[in-house]
Amino acid sequence: MEPSGLYIHIPFCKSICPYCDFYKVKASDELMEKYEEAVVSATASLGILYSSSVFDTIYFGGGTPSCMPGSSIASIIEALRSSFNISSDCEITVECNPSSPLKSFIPSVAAAGVNRISMGMQSAIDSERRSLGRMADCVRVNQALSICRSAGISNISLDLMLGVPGQTMSSLKTSLSYAINSGVPHVSAYMLKLEEGTVFYKRKDSLDLPSEDTVCDMYDMTCSYLEGAGLTQYEISNFGLPSRHNLKYWKDVPYLGIGPGAHSCMDGKRFYYPSDVVGFIKGDLQCVPDGTSGSLEERVMLGLRLTSGIDFLDDIALSKISADPTLAPYVKISSGNLSLTHEGFLVSNVVIGKIIEKL
Amino acid sequence: MSDYKKNIRNFSIIAHIDHGKSTLADRLLELTGMVAKRDMTEQILDDMDLERERGITIKAHAVKLDYKASDGQVYELNLIDTPGHVDFNYEVSRSLAACEGAVLIVDSTQGIEAQTLANTYLALDHDLEICPVINKIDLPAAHPDEVCKEVEEVIGLDCSEAPRVSAKTGENVEQVLEQIVKVVPPPEGDSTAPLRALIFDSIYDSYKGVIVYVRIVDGTIKAGDTMRLMSTGAEFTVVEVGYMRAQTMEPASSLRAGEVGYITASIKTVGDARVGDTVTLASNPAPAPLPGYRKVNPMVFCGIYPADGADYEALKEALAKLQLNDAALSFEPETSGALGFGFRCGFLGLLHLEIIQERLEREYDLDLVTTIPSVIYKIHLTDGSVVEIDNPSNYPDPATIQFSEEPIVNAHIFSPPEYVGQIMDLCQERRGTFKDMQYITPDRVDIHYELPLNEIIYDFFDVLKSRTRGYASLDYEIMGYQQSDLVKLDVLLNGDQIDALSFIIHSEKAYAKARKIAEKLKDNIPRQLFEIPIQMAIGGKVIARETVKAMRKDVLAKCYGGDITRKKKLLEKQKEGKKRMRQFGTVEVPQEAFMAVLKLDE
Numbered sequence: 025m026e027p028s029g030l031y032i033h034i035p036f037c038k039s040i041c042p043y044c045d046f047y048k049v050k051a052s053d054e055l056m057e058k059y060e061e062a063v064v065s066a067t068a069s070l071g072i073l074y075s076s077s078v079f080d081t082i083y084f085g086g087g088t089p090s091c092m093p094g095s096s097i098a099s100i101i102e103a104l105r106s107s108f109n110i111s112s113d114c115e116i117t118v119e120c121n122p123s124s125p126l127k128s129f130i131p132s133v134a135a136a137g138v139n140r141i142s143m144g145m146q147s148a149i150d151s152e153r154r155s156l157g158r159m160a161d162c163v164r165v166n167q168a169l170s171i172c173r174s175a176g177i178s179n180i181s182l183d184l185m186l187g188v189p190g191q192t193m194s195s196l197k198t199s200l201s202y203a204i205n206s207g208v209p210h211v212s213a214y215m216l217k218l219e220e221g222t223v224f225y226k227r228k229d230s231l232d233l234p235s236e237d238t239v240c241d242m243y244d245m246t247c248s249y250l251e252g253a254g255l256t257q258y259e260i261s262n263f264g265l266p267s268r269h270n271l272k273y274w275k276d277v278p279y280l281g282i283g284p285g286a287h288s289c290m291d292g293k294r295f296y297y298p299s300d301v302v303g304f305i306k307g308d309l310q311c312v313p314d315g316t317s318g319s320l321e322e323r324v325m326l327g328l329r330l331t332s333g334i335d336f337l338d339d340i341a342l343s344k345i346s347a348d349p350t351l352a353p354y355v356k357i358s359s360g361n362l363s364l365t366h367e368g369f370l371v372s373n374v375v376i377g378k379i380i381e382k383l
Numbered sequence: 384m385s386d387y388k389k390n391i392r393n394f395s396i397i398a399h400i401d402h403g404k405s406t407l408a409d410r411l412l413e414l415t416g417m418v419a420k421r422d423m424t425e426q427i428l429d430d431m432d433l434e435r436e437r438g439i440t441i442k443a444h445a446v447k448l449d450y451k452a453s454d455g456q457v458y459e460l461n462l463i464d465t466p467g468h469v470d471f472n473y474e475v476s477r478s479l480a481a482c483e484g485a486v487l488i489v490d491s492t493q494g495i496e497a498q499t500l501a502n503t504y505l506a507l508d509h510d511l512e513i514c515p516v517i518n519k520i521d522l523p524a525a526h527p528d529e530v531c532k533e534v535e536e537v538i539g540l541d542c543s544e545a546p547r548v549s550a551k552t553g554e555n556v557e558q559v560l561e562q563i564v565k566v567v568p569p570p571e572g573d574s575t576a577p578l579r580a581l582i583f584d585s586i587y588d589s590y591k592g593v594i595v596y597v598r599i600v601d602g603t604i605k606a607g608d609t610m611r612l613m614s615t616g617a618e619f620t621v622v623e624v625g626y627m628r629a630q631t632m633e634p635a636s637s638l639r640a641g642e643v644g645y646i647t648a649s650i651k652t653v654g655d656a657r658v659g660d661t662v663t664l665a666s667n668p669a670p671a672p673l674p675g676y677r678k679v680n681p682m683v684f685c686g687i688y689p690a691d692g693a694d695y696e697a698l699k700e701a702l703a704k705l706q707l708n709d710a711a712l713s714f715e716p717e718t719s720g721a722l723g724f725g726f727r728c729g730f731l732g733l734l735h736l737e738i739i740q741e742r743l744e745r746e747y748d749l750d751l752v753t754t755i756p757s758v759i760y761k762i763h764l765t766d767g768s769v770v771e772i773d774n775p776s777n778y779p780d781p782a783t784i785q786f787s788e789e790p791i792v793n794a795h796i797f798s799p800p801e802y803v804g805q806i807m808d809l810c811q812e813r814r815g816t817f818k819d820m821q822y823i824t825p826d827r828v829d830i831h832y833e834l835p836l837n838e839i840i841y842d843f844f845d846v847l848k849s850r851t852r853g854y855a856s857l858d859y860e861i862m863g864y865q866q867s868d869l870v871k872l873d874v875l876l877n878g879d880q881i882d883a884l885s886f887i888i889h890s891e892k893a894y895a896k897a898r899k900i901a902e903k904l905k906d907n908i909p910r911q912l913f914e915i916p917i918q919m920a921i922g923g924k925v926i927a928r929e930t931v932k933a934m935r936k937d938v939l940a941k942c943y944g945g946d947i948t949r950k951k952k953l954l955e956k957q958k959e960g961k962k963r964m965r966q967f968g969t970v971e972v973p974q975e976a977f978m979a980v981l982k983l984d985e
Contacts, residue, residue, distance in 0.1 A: 214940040236935065273943050281944055287944040288944075289944070371936065374934065380954065
C-alpha cells in the first residue's frame with residue numbers, strides 16, 4: 025500500500041489576493057496561536073484513528089503558511105511526527121509568500137524538517153504581481169530564494185500565473201526565463217480562472233485580461249519553454265521534479281487534510297472540514313462526508329491530468345476512444361496506455377468528459 | 384304541451400376578443416341566481432386555466448338560466464358560449480346554428496373590431512336576431528354614443544334600445560336579460576318529428592365518457608334511446624340526458640325540440656361525436672341531417688418531440704388524452720434524425736398549436752421541442768400527380784416538381800388609420816396582395832389583404848400587435864390555393880443534414896432566412912473539439928454559410944484536494960448538459976440552438 029499524504033491548511037493571510045478563492049481569514053497573532061493549538065490537538069485524535077497509515081508527505085498550504093511564526097509550523101510538524109506514522113524520507117512542503125518575514129521563518133521550519141518550499145511568485149514583473157495583490161518586488165523574490173538555499177532547501181517550486189491582467193507574451197517570457205535562471209527544479213504555471221466570490225470576478229469586465237486565444241498561446245509557450253529548459257511537464261500545470269505530495273491527488277492515493285476547508289480522502293471516503301476557523305479552534309467542527317473515492321471515472325479524470333496518463337483501461341474502452349475521430353488530436357494511445365496531448369490538456373474538461381462517456 | 388317552447392330563448396354572446404364576453408356571462412349567471420356571489424370566481428364559463436389567463440374562451444360551453452322577467456313570467460335562457468378566436472371559426476358557427484339570437488358585445492372604449500364584424504356576419508348568416516350591448520361604460524375612455532353610431536352605420540343594427548352596461552360592475556346588466564327575452568324569438572321545431580339534434584360541443588369526462596352538448600331541433604330524446612350519429616352511422620345507447628347548470632349537470636327525463644342540453648352515452652372520444660354532426664334515433668331516423676356539418680381539418684402542422692427521449696410514451700399518452708377532448712387535434716408518430724421519436728401534429732391554427740403545446744408542458748409536465756410550423760402545400764409533379772405535403776421531410780426531389788401551390792387566406796385587419804402604413808409594410812413583407820381598404824368610421828380602417836397562410840401562422844399576429852401598439856385586430860379565412868415559387872431550405876451541420884430544421888419557404892425569402900438561421904445557429908452552438916461548418920442549402924446548392932470555430936480552451940488549471948469534488952461535479956454537470964444536447968453525427972447541438980432557430984423572429 026502506497027504511503028499517504030498529510031495536508032495542513034493554514035487559513036491566514038496578511039492581505040487578501042483579489043483572485044484567490046481558498047478559505048482564509050486575516051491573520052492575527054492571537055488567532056494563529058490558538059489555531060496552532062487546535063491543529064496540535066486535532067492531530068492527537070486523528071493519529072489514533074489513522075494509526076495504521078504511513079505518511080510520506082506533509083504539505084502546508086493556505087492561506088499563507090509563511091505568515092505564521094516558523095515555530096508554530098515546527099510545533100505542528102513535531103505533533104504530526106508524534107501522532108502519525110511518518111516515514112523517515114518524508115517530503116515536507118511549505119507554501120511561502122515572498123513578502124512574508126522569511127529570514128526567521130525559513131531557518132526555523134528547515135530545522136523542523138521542511139525540505140521543500142513552494143514560492144508564490146506568480147510573475148517576475150512587479151506590476152503584474154501588484155495587480156495580483158502581491159506587494160513584494162523581484163528583489164524580495166531573489167532574497168527569498170537565497171534564504172531557502174542558505175537554510176539547505178534547494179527543492180523549491182516557483183508558482184507562475186498565465187493570463188493575469190496586463191500580461192503579454194513577452195512579459196510572460198521574462199517571468200519564464202527568470203524562473204529558469206533562478207535554477208529551481210520545479211515550476212507550477214496556472215492559467216488564471218476568475219472564481220466567483222473574488223474581487224477579480226466582480227471586476228471582470230474592467231480587468232485588462234489577455235484574450236482566451238492569447239492565454240492559449242501563453243500556455244503553449246510556457247510548456248515548450250520550460251520543457252526546453254529541462255523542466256519536463258508531468259501534469260497540466262506542473263513542470264520539473266514532481267511534488268510527491270501533489271502526485272497523490274492525481275493518482276488517487278489517500279491523503280488526510282487538517283484544518284478548516286481541508287479535504288481528505290482516506291479509506292475510500294472523501295470528507296472535509298467546513299470553512300470555519302473559529303469552529304475548528306473550538307474543536308467542535310465535524311467533518312462533512314463528500315462521497316467515495318476510487319471510482320473508475322475519478323481515476324480517469326485525475327490520472328489524465330498527468331503526462332504519464334493512465335494504464336488501467338481495458339482494450340474495449342481504448343478501442344472506443346481511438347475510434348472517435350473527434351478525439352484523435354487530443355489523445356495518445358500506446359501499448360495500453362492512454363494520455364492526453366498538449367492540445368488535449370487545453371480542452372481536457374471536454375476530452376475527459378468524452379472519454380468517461382465511453383467507459 | 385307545445386307551449387313549453389314559447390318561454391325558451393337560445394342565444395350566444397359574440398364579441399371581439401377582450402370586449403368582455405366572459406365577464407358578461409358571469410354577471411348573467413349571477414343575476415339569474417345560478418351562482419351565488421360568494422361562489423363566483425372570475426369568469427366561471429372559462430374553466431380551463433389557460434382560458435382564464437389568456438382571457439379568451441377556447442372551447443364553447445353552455446348553461447341554462449332561469450330568469451323571471453319583468454312581465455312576471457319565468458324564461459329558460461340557454462346561453463351558448465362561443466370560442467373567441469379565428470382558429471375556432473367553425474365551432475363558433477356551430478354554436479350560432481344552435482341559437483335563435485345573439486348578444487353582440489361591443490367595447491365602448493374600442494368600437495368595432497375585426498372579430499366583431501366577422502362574428503356578426505356569421506350570426507346574420509344563421510338568421511339570428513342580434514341584441515347589441517355596449518359594454519365597459521364604467522371606463523373613463525368609454526364613448527358609448529359614438530360606438531352606438533358606429534354599430535348603426537357599419538352593421539346596420541338599431542342601437543336605440545341597446546343596453547349600455549358595465550359587465551364588470553354589473554351596471555344595467557339586467558337590461559340585457561330583458562332584451563334577450565324581448566328580441567330573441569322562441570325556438571320552433573316539432574317534438575314529435577324524427578329526432579334531429581345539432582352537436583355544438585362535446586367534452587370528455589373521465590366518469591361519464593363524452594358529454595355531447597346538443598340543441599334539439601326536432602323530436603325528443605331520453606335515456607335508454609339508441610342514438611345514431613348521422614355522419615358516421617355509429618350508434619350508442621343514451622345513458623342520461625339533462626340540462627347544464629353553471630357548476631352542475633341536472634338530469635332530465637327527456638330533451639325536446641327547441642331545448643338545449645346534454646347527452647351521455649358511454650362515447651369514448653369526442654372524435655365519435657363531432658361538433659356539427661346530427662344526432663337522430665335509430666328507431667325513427669330523420670331522413671336527412673342538419674346542414675353545415677364538416678369535419679374540421681388541421682391547417683397547421685408541426686413536429687412535437689420530447690426534450691428527453693425517455694418521455695416519448697408520456698407525450699403519446701398526453702396527446703391521446705388531449706385528443707379525447709379535441710377532435711381537431713391530429714397526431715401521428717414521426718422520427719427525426721435530429722430529434723428522435725416524436726409526433727407530427729395538426730392544428731386548426733397557431734393559437735390552437737400554442738394551446739396544445741402549453742397544455743402538454745403545463746398539465747403534463749413535459750419538456751418539448753417543437754419544429755417550425757408548416758401548412759399543407761400541394762406539389763404538382765411532372766408525372767401529373769399532386770402530393771400534399773405538411774412535412775418538409777416528405778418534400779419531393781425538386782427535379783420531379785412541375786409547380787407548387789400554397790394556401791392563401793383572406794385577411795381583414797382593422798386598425799386606427801395612423802397604423803395603415805405599418806400594416807401595409809408588414810403585409811407586403813409577408814407577400815400579401817392588397818385587395819382594398821375601407822374606412823368603416825373616420826377612425827377605423829378595414830384593410831383587406833390576401834396573404835399566404837404560411838406567412839401568418841408563425842408570428843404575424845404578434846408582430847401586427849406590436850407594430851400597431853395593440854390596436855390592430857385580425858380575422859382571416861382560408862380562400863384556397865395559389866401557385867407559388869416554393870423551395871425547401873435545408874440545414875447542414877458538419878455536412879450532415881438536420882431534418883428537423885428543414886422547412887419550405889418562398890424562394891424570394893430563402894436567402895435572408897438562410898443567413899439569419901446560420902447566424903443563430905453559430906451563436907447558439909457551443910464550440911466543440913473541431914470546427915463545425917454550418918451550411919444552408921436549397922437542393923444541393925449552399926446559399927449561406929457560417930463556421931463554429933473549434934474550442935481551444937476548457938481546462939481546470941488547478942486540481943488539488945479540494946478541487947477534486949468540484950471537478951467531479953463539473954463532470955456531472957457536463958453529463959446533465961449532455962442530456963439536453965442532440966447528437967448529430969459528431970456535432971452536439973443544444974436544445975437552445977433548436978429553440979433559437981425555431982423562435983427566429985423579425
